[in-house]
Amino acid sequence: MSEPAAWLAQLFGRAPVDLSRFERALTHSSLSEGNYERLEFLGDRVLGLCMAEWLFELFPDEPEGNLSKRFNTLVAGATCAEIARELGVPEHLRLGKQARDDGALGSDNVLGDVLESLLGAFHLEAGLDEARAFVRRVWGTRVHAQAKAPQHPKSQLQEWAAAHNRAAPEYEVADRSGPHHAPRFTVVVRVGRGHEASAVGASKQEAETAAARALLQQLRDVTPARGRRNASA
Known part of the structure; x- marks a missing residue:
């Protein structure tokens, strides 16, 4: 098993069936037209659904306004980028030389988008139930960290x-x-x-x-x- 495949297997708890899809999820537009942007579009929606239903379950007595505050904090680009770093995404990100020289490897925008693109790829391969389980596992401590809904x-x-x-x-x-x-x-x-x-x-x-x-x-x-x-x- 290649190094990216082994990392993905550890990340998601199962070996990738279509490695090329995940490679695309890790590819920046500076390197190839076959990049993560379409998968990020999908992953953003998957994350939104998984997070919204999770918060709805966890905080049954909170009004919509408080749920929205929690949601916006948890799916923010900076939060996604933090999680991406914790999971080792930068080590596997595929960038063109100019983008790397310009600091894209440390960009919250890029890392947050790549995490969502990986979630999109995983959703296509494993389905919503496993994508939901992944979100709950890697966002878990953050969701439970604040008893009170954060104010933006x-x-x-x-x-x-x-x-x-x-x-x-x-x-x-x-x-x-x-x-x-x-x-x-x-x-x-x-x-x-x-x-x-x-x-x-x-x-x-x-x-x-x-x-x-x-x-x-x-x-x-x-x-x-x-x-x-x-x-x-």
Whole structure:
């Protein structure tokens, strides 16, 4: 058994029947037209279904809003990329030289997409039941990690602005750099006058989320200090 086949057998608990499908799932567009993009399209939907029904089962008393918060965190590109690294996906990713030189091997966008493409390939080969079992196995600790549904940083910042009678947060793309397959976005977020932060991400959404998180941290750092001054006055 080849090294990729052995790794896939360990990853999914069964040897691949059609190794070429999984090889395509691990192939970046910089190397071949026969790349992971179509399989990623399928895998994204498989992951969404598996995660949605799992959360529906696990949290029977939670409203749709809380389930959506959990769902969005668990299927986010950054989460998928973390799992991909834990599973050893970067060691088996097939990239063209330019993409490798440009850092695609460490890109959350690329790694997250490849994990979904592998899930799509596994779904085609083994069916939904085994794809579901795989999702529950590798996402397991993350699903159970938070007793309370996580609040997305952008939603948190929106609520802070409303609670403090400020205008809604404004997001601006300050810069876009990098090649097509590994872009870098710099986003600035502002709330009223005097409150702003910036962050970089592999997508506009990722950069906006990081910027919102950074501004929230600034606001948390400032608020206790004001409280201490008021208490001592």
